[in-house]
Amino acid sequence: MRDIAQAVDSGQLTAFVQKLIKTPSLSREEAGVADLVEARMRELDYDQVHRDALHNVVGVIRGSGGGASLMFNGHIDHAGVGSMERPFSGEVIDGAPYGSPGPAIYGRGATDMKAAVACMVEAGGVVKALGLPLRGDVVVTCVAREEMARGEGIKAVLDQGFSADFAVSGEATNLNVYLGHRGKAELAVTTLGKTTHGGNPAGGVNAILKMTKFLRALEQDYPMPGHDFLGDATWTVLDIEASPGALTPIVPDRCRAVLDRRFLPRESRERIVASFQSVLDGLSAQDPEFRAELELMKWFPAMYTPPESPVVGAMLRAREQVLGSPGQMGAWYFGVDGTFINQAGIPCVGFGPGDEHRAHTPQDLVPVDQLAPACQVYAQIIAELCS
Ligand SMILES: [Zn+2]
Numbered sequence: 001m002r003d004i005a006q007a008v009d010s011g012q013l014t015a016f017v018q019k020l021i022k023t024p025s026l027s028r029e030e031a032g033v034a035d036l037v038e039a040r041m042r043e044l045d046y047d048q049v050h051r052d053a054l055h056n057v058v059g060v061i062r063g064s065g066g067g068a069s070l071m072f073n074g075h076i077d078h079a080g081v082g083s084m085e086r087p088f089s090g091e092v093i094d095g096a097p098y099g100s101p102g103p104a105i106y107g108r109g110a111t112d113m114k115a116a117v118a119c120m121v122e123a124g125g126v127v128k129a130l131g132l133p134l135r136g137d138v139v140v141t142c143v144a145r146e147e148m149a150r151g152e153g154i155k156a157v158l159d160q161g162f163s164a165d166f167a168v169s170g171e172a173t174n175l176n177v178y179l180g181h182r183g184k185a186e187l188a189v190t191t192l193g194k195t196t197h198g199g200n201p202a203g204g205v206n207a208i209l210k211m212t213k214f215l216r217a218l219e220q221d222y223p224m225p226g227h228d229f230l231g232d233a234t235w236t237v238l239d240i241e242a243s244p245g246a247l248t249p250i251v252p253d254r255c256r257a258v259l260d261r262r263f264l265p266r267e268s269r270e271r272i273v274a275s276f277q278s279v280l281d282g283l284s285a286q287d288p289e290f291r292a293e294l295e296l297m298k299w300f301p302a303m304y305t306p307p308e309s310p311v312v313g314a315m316l317r318a319r320e321q322v323l324g325s326p327g328q329m330g331a332w333y334f335g336v337d338g339t340f341i342n343q344a345g346i347p348c349v350g351f352g353p354g355d356e357h358r359a360h361t362p363q364d365l366v367p368v369d370q371l372a373p374a375c376q377v378y379a380q381i382i383a384e385l386c387s
Pocket residue numbers: 075112113146171
């Protein structure tokens with residue numbers, strides 16, 4: 001739609017992204033950046049602007065009724081800065097030395113995901129300014145505490161009654177259309193042995209050697225299921241420790257490993273725990289001295305919105321209108337708040353500016369020339385679904 005393209009002000013968008021990046025907002029420290037988002041929504045004449053105690057900001061544009069409603073979701077916190085230089089400069093640089101030729105906005109949270117938040121907020125403004133005749137509501141959720149990976153911010157917003165028929169997550173997709181991501185489980189396995197003097201290993205049971213048996217069994221016989229869009233499930237080991245330790249020559253009677261298991265939507269919590277337990281049980285059956293405990297530590301649900309979902313179709317069409325092709329369907333390698341939106345029964349699709357592989361890295365930047373198209377696609381999908 002020509003009107004939409006004309007109504008998006010690229011300079012304004014760039015300036016807003018810069019302002020957001022210049023305002024540090026680690027998780028739980030989002031007040032300052034929430035002020036900016038709230039103020040901009042008011043300036044753009046959103047019908048309702050709501051802010052809660054966590055500094056979640058939700059802007060609503062009301063439709064006349066009878067049409068589909070659409071939620072946008074982004075988060076306003078960012079990961080730690082680590083070794084990144086000038087993380088809050090928000091300056092426009094030549095991205096070439098960073099492998100992204102052309103002007104780019106540099107700073108922590110550029111990719112993940114202040115650029116997308118700006119594009120969403122401004123898209124609502126475009127719809128308002130053009131007076132697009134909407135029937136369904138547009139609900140722009142800019143939430144806090146996403147980086148803590150428990151969905152605290154978005155869950156609070158959903159609990160407050162904000163809802164919609166469909167949703168868009170603006171996490172970085174490089175302007176492609178993402179359908180979700182694998183889930184993540186963290187499990188701790190502890191093998192148990194018997195201490196003895198290091199000079200007399202045969203007198204004990206070495207828990208580290210029992211752990212190596214377990215890890216080898218996983219490498220040899222622990223098949224990973226696959227998925228057309230989300231890729232294969234995977235496992236790896238993140239950490240390992242043994243006790244009592246090397247201060248004195250003693251064979252350890254405890255060894256604890258933390259495993260990372262990326263899973264597919266069809267794999268339940270029970271099924272994943274059982275899959276590891278059956279490997280442990282197999283080892284106990286072969287080796288009477290093999291004893292182990294298994295504990296599920298963390299769980300982050302998988303997200304998947306199938307290609308035949310109406311919101312995916314609408315996003316592909318909106319992208320094609322603006323960019324000339326529907327782009328590629330894919331999946332994030334990390335988890336996003338969209339999974340909690342899906343769990344609330346709202347089909348959610350991903351579309352956003354920036355390259356996901358830059359998230360949380362020292363090369364955190366977003367190409368300036370992706371901002372206006374992202375904003376246009378957001379306005380276009382509003383026109384598609386809500387009018
Ligand atoms: Zn993110």
